[in-house]
Amino acid sequence: GVIGSGAMCDSYNPFERTELVTRHALELLSAYGFGVAIDTKSDLVSRDTDVLAEIAAQMPVLVKFSITAADPALAARLEPGAPSPERRFAAMRQLAGAGLFTGLLLMPVLPGLTDNRENLSRLLRQTAEAGGRFCYCWPGLTMREGQREYFLQGLEDAFPGQGLRARYLRRYGDRYWCASPRARRLWEVFSHRCGQLGMRYRMEQIVSAATRDYGDRQLNFF
16 A cells, blocks of 8 residues: 555654654555655655655655745745755755655645745746656645634734735635635646646646556455
8 A cells, every 4th residue: 555644744844853753654664565655845855765765666655845935035934944945846856866756735825925827837847847747736725723823823923914814814714625816827827837847737647657657556365
């Protein structure tokens, strides 16, 4: 099977640099013949290129870098605890150079901040230049109870005086799925640009490309 890592909590949080919990988990996956799909906002994953290459020799490996903003200054305000976009793209380049299947996870797309053509186009270009083979995007964000208040307060702190909290509440209220008002146009731009760059952008295409060289992995009881 293929183990998913990082969907709710980043496997490469700052403690991983010294504690090596994720690296040891990857060593176990390699030893027992499992593949792995990693979502991360950290460049630290490149440290484990050797173990990921061991896994990829027998099972699929997908490394999806979550990068929200192409502009380093905007990224620093939105994600003050994450490595810069440049560092994440450098890590993507290292993994791609080792033959690993990697690309961009373009989520969330924040209304009024990152939901513009320039940001999407720049991120896609940087992904292609770094050797990324795919980009998966949903043009919006999710806000669940509890997390919503934390996020909206973060917007106020990072962008004081811009009224982002009030604008978000007016548009989305207590909704969970919060699509950008530009979602339709952004998707047109996104899908067209991915086609120009030769990058996969639908999940079924991404999974198919990542697994096609590994044959049938269905368990056989006979």
